[in-house]
Amino acid sequence: MLYYWRYCGLLLHFLPLDGLRKARLDVKGGKDVLPNAEDVKMSQTVQNHMNDVIKRGPNAGQLSRPYIDSDGTTLLLKEIMESADPVPDAILQSGLRWDVSGTFRGSTGTWKLVVDTSTNTVVHFNFVAR
């Protein structure tokens, strides 16, 4: 099954979701500490370049990173979080990281999401092309 997310004519999909898994992490006394996509907020860092505009090529005039702040952002975060088990982040002690295969603007790559669970804040959110 493929999941699609449409934003301003951009088609994104995740490959493949074999059911929506709810990861459980054995941290902090074994309690679930997974954030909800509906509740997380974006750090200023993540928002800083959300209005950058593409200047050249087939997507000229579009936002460079439209997935940061749109009607579909929460859904996208939810799908990423439900597509893979997070791992403890290597850089941020209170961070959880998701790496999920997908496509964006016709390129295959990986959605990278890091959430600081101590503040329920997305500190890194990117699509990295392969």
Place this chain on the structure above:
Amino acid sequence: MKFEIVKGSKIGNIEERYFISDRSFDCNPAANVDINVVMAYLNLGVDSEDMCVKCLWGFSPRESWKEVNLFVPSAIEGGLRLVGEYEAGLTWRIDKNKMWESYFDKESGWYCIGNSMLEDEDTAVKVIDNMIAVVDNTSELKAVWVQPIFV
């Protein structure tokens, strides 16, 4: 990913800052970038019009920085151009095999991500007043140095 150094003037009237509360870098004033080259969680922002690096931005918590004595490379002034075809609106990772590490010299205030050891054939270019990029003799980016304003 290959880079070439463009000798000439660095980008004027712009400075790199480190936002303590947000644990992140960005430049001031803000620069529009539409290609990003990512190392760890930091982005080298490139403008697709001239393919030159305009800023370093992104998350870099201080607890991940290794405190060391750093020897800042002497650098020529100029620009750093990303070479090759990269579609604007996308991000590419430069540290695919192992995430680049961050170093900080609290005496000098210089931060470095990547390989902080300079070799004879490396070239360092000051692209912003307080930011230096180091490219090796195969045109690969080796490190980025910043002496940020902490705000």
